[in-house]
Amino acid sequence: MFMTYQPKKKQRSREHGFRKRMSTPQGRNILSKRRFKGRKKLTA
Secondary structure (H helix, E strand, O other): OOOOOOOOHHHHHHHHOHHHHHOOHHHHHHHHHHHHHOOOOOOO
């Protein structure tokens, strides 16, 4: 067996990063909700 989580920084940021979130209306909605909740870290 091998570990299932093989982290890749570039791939993670492309899939869950700030620019990806900002590129869609739904993503911007997510960011605004997280800002409202008071998150220190908005995205990956």
